[in-house]
């Protein structure tokens with residue numbers, strides 16, 4: 001009873017499994033690539049869902065010639081995190097996401113950043129989205145929707161999510177300048193696109209006003225954290241899934 005392979009998402013406090021990924025193979029969950037990029041690289045994938053003492057968590061590993069990424073995500077966490085992406089500004093943003101969303105999050109990523117940061121940033125979005133989807137399972141009892149407004153000094157950001165299974169990104173963000181210490185902030189749109197696609201999540205990101213790019217991104221990630229914290233939380237009034245269709 002320490003290890004069960006079959007029922008990935010029992011409706012009640014679940015099975016216990018060791019916190020390490022299984023080797024890649026035919027039974028591994030597919031982790032696709034965002035549609036905007038080719039699919040011709042050699043990909044090794046491994047993923048494993050863990051339901052430990054009622055916790056909703058997942059580990060997803062994705063290795064290609066462009067990036068090597070492993071993410072462990074626990075939805076019912078405390079904000080404990082260990083994040084190493086080799087991109088300091090991205091580390092800072094993902095740190096905020098875990099802290100303010102009360103997610104336990106471990107990310108180990110490296111990629112071909114000698115070319116540019118694009119592959120690594122987008123692929124982290126892919127793997128984080130996949131981990132979120134797997135940790136949610138059938139989404140039984142979850143609130144499904146979440147929304148948050150978060151200010152940071154002169155900036156205000158608003159993020160709304162629906163864990164609908166329907167990927168769609170709306171991204172209304174204007175940055176007064178594009179780079180912070182050489183890092184291309186436009187890549188965050190690709191990150192959110194990948195996250196939305198692979199989590200199966202409707203994601204709206206709006207920044208009505210803001211002056212400082214660091215503040216703008218920081219308030220976005222805090223708002224995403226609060227919105228996701230709300231959306232993934234369990235509502236005892238929800239029996240099954242919160243959908244008149246009966247599935248999400």
Ligand SMILES: [Mn+2]
Pocket residue numbers: 092214218
């Ligand atoms: Mn900051």
